[in-house]
Ligand SMILES: Cc1cc2nc3c(=O)[nH]c(=O)nc-3n(C[C@H](O)[C@H](O)[C@H](O)COP(=O)(O)OP(=O)(O)OC[C@H]3O[C@@H](n4cnc5c(N)ncnc54)[C@H](O)[C@@H]3O)c2cc1C
């Protein structure tokens with residue numbers, strides 16, 4: 434599946450290995466978690482009321498529609514957190530996986 | 533009088549000039565921003581490791597961006613700068629901060645809030661689908677991340693930023709399939725004399741429009757959105773042109789914005805009174821001709837005190853700092869403030885022109901279909917808000933919020949607030965200002981669980 438975002442510039446940054454829902458994926462140093470996700474997918478999270486996919490909205494820390502879970506139990510606001518090597522991002526939401 | 537060091541919240545154009553002015557007067561302000569670097573929205577800086585030149589990131593505004601960044605960086609050892617720090621609550625003599633997941637308090641006597649603005653949006657069918665982002669968000673993706681929000685992008689809404697961001701996208705190599713403006717063309721013509729209060733700005737706007745047209749981008753005025761198509765993400769947009777004909781535009785992303793709304797939560801928590809501003813169609817904190825609020829020690833600057841744009845933000849930032857200096861004494865800054873106010877007059881006339889050229893389509897907000905999601909936080913529909921008014925008797929927004937949960941979610945009504953007020957006013961059959969103002973609450977943004985535990989100790 435191709436991602437929501439299209440990279441237009443700044444593609445020569447160091448690569449970071451992450452996983453998205455268990456699948457290996459690549460982010461670039463300086464990517465927000467939101468960018469890292471949307472470069473590969475079209476979903477950041479599942480809405481808790483309604484269960485439909487969401488992919489953030491404002492990208493400036495205002496709407497709070499981009500909180501994403503990590504396999505280690507952390508939750509991050511994707512548009513204002515930077516991607517780090519080794520992050521295991523879970524767009525399906527931890528509750529849906531029975532955690 | 534021995535007072536605490538003054539505090540500035542926000543490091544956009546307003547906060548930067550406020551800090552510079554206080555430093556020039558020999559003070560060492562505490563300067564707080566939740567962002568990792570200064571610049572605010574318009575002059576937001578790229579993360580470390582990005583290499584595009586300012587001309588590429590900021591276009592015509594590159595010189596201003598460079599100057600503002602240099603001005604801020606030049607203050608480094610003369611201010612107490614606290615980036616990555618959110619002010620999440622205000623009490624009369626202290627503010628609550630969040631930094632690195634931990635909370636702490638800061639006692640203060642004087643503060644300048646230069647907290648900026650965000651996009652104002654109107655819901656329409658399926659606007660919560662992945663691929664719909666705010667217009668400002670679309671610009672953040674490009675400026676801050678070197679990305680486009682999609683491969684075929686539609687710009688939908690109204691306001692000068694609609695054309696600017698579409699132009700920036702096309703220039704950067706993104707495919708802009710259409711710019712769809714809800715404002716009618718005739719209004720733009722009529723607004724031209726007022727817009728000429730700032731001829732350079734007016735010329736830039738015309739340039740963006742001409743440039744987009746000459747590249748074959750569909751540009752339409754007086755449109756109405758019908759709905760987003762797609763099951764799990766955006767696949768197209770259906771809209772109606774000014775003659776009422778329906779069109780379907782293939783796209784995978786939509787940048788949505790209907791002007792800006794001031795970020796006023798901190799002023800609200802500081803108990804600054806608000807008045808309804810008919811021109812900007814929003815509630816704004818009261819301030820005098822210096823940027824002073826009726827609450828002692830609280831000053832306002834920039835778009836957070838009412839939308840006037842980035843150049844005016846620099847002026848009102850300086851002005852708020854001068855007001856603070858005047859009040860702390862000694863010295864008289866009346867002359868400089870009078871000069872600033874004379875200059876701001878031009879910005880106000882220009883703003884009136886913009887509001888006439890790109891009016892907020894309140895009819896669109898009011899006609900939001902019952903089954904359209906209004907509150908994206910909690911998935912509440914427009915119909916549920918109407919029912920709060922008709923069946924439960926909610927006579928103003930705060931009661932309606934209690935009954936319907938609209939505005940109660942994590943964004944605190946930042947996103948749904950303007951449309952919710954229009955829908956409620958229409959349902960009650962009252963003028964919008966009688967539908968009331970959604971009151972702000974602490975924390976202004978959600979705190980992480982560890983920080984919540986800290987606050988209860
Ligand atoms: C996403 C976006 C993009 C824009 N792009 C343009 C553009 O390209 N051209 C243009 O002319 N106008 C643009 N604008 C309009 C913009 O509002 C002004 O031009 C300009 O940025 C206003 O300057 P300011 O100093 O008032 O606020 P801002 O530049 O918005 O700065 C406000 C700062 O306050 C900080 N802040 C807010 N609340 C808190 C808090 N509680 N705690 C800590 N920090 C806080 C924010 O992080 C931000 O850095 C944009 C607006 C938005 C929302």
Ligand code: FES
Pocket residue numbers: 488489490491492493494495496497498499500510511512513
């Ligand atoms: S996308 Fe709005 S807060 Fe992250």
